[in-house]
Amino acid sequence: QSRLVALRERGLLLCLCSRNEPDDVFCVLRRSECVLRAEHLAGHHIRPLLRKSEGVAALASGLGVGVDSLLFIDDNPMEVAE
Secondary structure, three states: OHHHHHHHHOOOOEEEEEOOOHHHHHHHHOOOOOOOOHHHEEEEEEOOOOOHHHHHHHHHHHHOOOHHHOOOOOOOHHHHHO
């Protein structure tokens, strides 16, 4: 998390794409041990039934950039392959 925040401080835009419940996601981001905060995010797409590829495309569109300008990081190889 601290590396992501450091990248943000260098000018990169951080976005979050999640299939969790929005309240759960923002609850985690408010925890005292969490370095990454909601205010660090340039955008988010959080929907339980979300296909992450659709969420990433929506984030890119909202930011006015192509998906080729984004770096997608996920701990699930299936999500990355999609």
